[in-house]
Amino acid sequence: MDLFRSATVRVWDTPDLAGTRAAVEAFDCSRPLFVAGAASADALNLGAILDARWPHEEKRVVTGNFAGSPIPAVLRLRTTIRQFAPDVVVAIGGGSVIDTAKAASVLATLDRADAKDVAALWNVWPAPVPPRGHRLVAIPTTAGTGTEATPYAVLSDERNVKLFGVSREFQPDLAVLVPHFVTTVPRDVIAELAMDALSHALEAFWSRKATLSSDVSATTALALLDGYLANYWKSPTDLVAARGVLLAATHAGDAFRQASSTACHALSFPIAEQLHSSHGSACSLLLANVADINLRDHVTRLKLESLAACLGIRGAAEIPSYIRQWRTRLRLNEEIEQPVHLSPEWPPAPLQEMMANNPVRLEASLVRDLLASLVTA
Numbered sequence: 001m002d003l004f005r006s007a008t009v010r011v012w013d014t015p016d017l018a019g020t021r022a023a024v025e026a027f028d029c030s031r032p033l034f035v036a037g038a039a040s041a042d043a044l045n046l047g048a049i050l051d052a053r054w055p056h057e058e059k060r061v062v063t064g065n066f067a068g069s070p071i072p073a074v075l076r077l078r079t080t081i082r083q084f085a086p087d088v089v090v091a092i093g094g095g096s097v098i099d100t101a102k103a104a105s106v107l108a109t110l111d112r113a114d115a116k117d118v119a120a121l122w123n124v125w126p127a128p129v130p131p132r133g134h135r136l137v138a139i140p141t142t143a144g145t146g147t148e149a150t151p152y153a154v155l156s157d158e159r160n161v162k163l164f165g166v167s168r169e170f171q172p173d174l175a176v177l178v179p180h181f182v183t184t185v186p187r188d189v190i191a192e193l194a195m196d197a198l199s200h201a202l203e204a205f206w207s208r209k210a211t212l213s214s215d216v217s218a219t220t221a222l223a224l225l226d227g228y229l230a231n232y233w234k235s236p237t238d239l240v241a242a243r244g245v246l247l248a249a250t251h252a253g254d255a256f257r258q259a260s261s262t263a264c265h266a267l268s269f270p271i272a273e274q275l276h277s278s279h280g281s282a283c284s285l286l287l288a289n290v291a292d293i294n295l296r297d298h299v300t301r302l303k304l305e306s307l308a309a310c311l312g313i314r315g316a317a318e319i320p321s322y323i324r325q326w327r328t329r330l331r332l333n334e335e336i337e338q339p340v341h342l343s344p345e346w347p348p349a350p351l352q353e354m355m356a357n358n359p360v361r362l363e364a365s366l367v368r369d370l371l372a373s374l375v376t377a
C-alpha cells in the first residue's frame with residue numbers, strides 16, 4: 001500500500017477561506033460539511049466567515065469539543081456524515097479536530113461501526129479501512145501536529161489510551177494554511193506543539209526511512225523553527241512569525257509522512273498517558289535523550305553534522321543541548337519524578353514500526369535506561 005501520496009498544500013494569507021472555496025470548487029464539490037472545534041469557531045468567528053464564503057450552498061457545520069479525538073465523538077461525526085452525505089468534509093481546528101474528521105470520514109463508508117470495530121481497525125499497520133467516499137480538506141488552527149499533511153489518525157479510547165491509525169485514506173486531499181488562524185493560540189500550547197514539530201522534523205531526519213525528499217522537508221521545517229519560533233512564542237499575533245512556524249509544522253508533518261518517526265514518538269505516548277501530559281510535552285522530555293543515543297551511530301552523526309551548520313551550532317554533538325535550550329526558552333520545565341513503565345503488550349504495531357525506524361536499535365535494557373534517565377528526583 002502506498003502511504004506516500006502527499007496532500008496538496010496551499011497557503012492563504014487572508015482569513016476569509018477564499019483559498020478553500022477555490023479549492024473545493026476545483027474538486028467540483030458543492031455539498032460541504034465543516035467540522036470545527038468550538039473554541040476555534042468562536043475565536044475565529046467562523047460562522048460568519050462560512051456564511052459569507054458559502055452563502056447559497058447546502059452546507060452543514062458541526063462544532064464541538066474533540067480534544068484527544070475520543071471514539072464517541074468520532075462515531076457521532078460518522079453518523080452526521082452518513083446522514084448529510086457531503087461531497088467534501090472540511091476540518092478546521094487543531095490536530096484532534098482533524099484526526100476526528102479523518103477517522104469519521106473513513107468509518108462513514110462502513111454500514112456499521114462501534115467502538116469495538118474502531119479498535120479492530122486501528123493499531124494495525126496499515127489500517128485495513130475502506131476508501132473514503134468524499135474529499136477531505138484540513139485547515140489547522142494550531143501549528144505543530146502536522147496532521148494536515150499525514151496519513152495518521154490518532155484516537156483515544158475510554159481509558160484515554162491512544163489508538164494509532166495509519167492509512168492513505170486518512171491523508172487529506174488538501175491542506176490550507178491560514179496564518180491568521182494560528183495567531184490566537186496560547187503561548188503554552190504554542191510551546192508544546194512546537195516541540196512536537198521539532199520532534200517530527202528531527203526524527204524524520206534521522207529515521208532509517210529518510211529519503212532526499214523527506215530530508216528537504218525536515219531541514220526546511222528545522223530552519224523555519226529556528227528562524228521564527230522565538231518570535232512567535234513571544235508574540236503569537238506576529239503574522240510573519242506565525243506563518244513561519246505554521247509552515248514549519250506542515251513541512252515537519254510532510255517529513256514524517258515520508259520517513260515516519262522514531263523512538264522519541266513511540267515512547268512519548270506511554271509517557272503522556274502516565275504523566276497526563278500533552279503529546280508535545282512528552283516528546284520534548286525525550287527528544288534530547290534520544291538524540292544523545294542516536295549520535296552513537298556513525299552515519300547518523302555524520303548526517304547531523306550537516307544539519308548543525310543549518311542551525312548555527314558548531315557540530316552534531318551540540319544538537320541535544322540545542323533541543324534542551326528550546327525547552328528552557330519555551331518554559332517547558334516539566335520533569336518526571338516517577339519512572340514510566342511500559343506494559344508487557346507495548347508497543348502496538350504502529351509504534352513497533354517507529355521503534356524499528358530509529359537508527360540505533362533500542363533493546364529493552366536501553367529503553368529502560370532511557371526512561372530511567374528522565375527521572376529527576
Ligand SMILES: [Fe+2]
Nearest residue numbers: 145196265279
Ligand atoms: Fe507528534
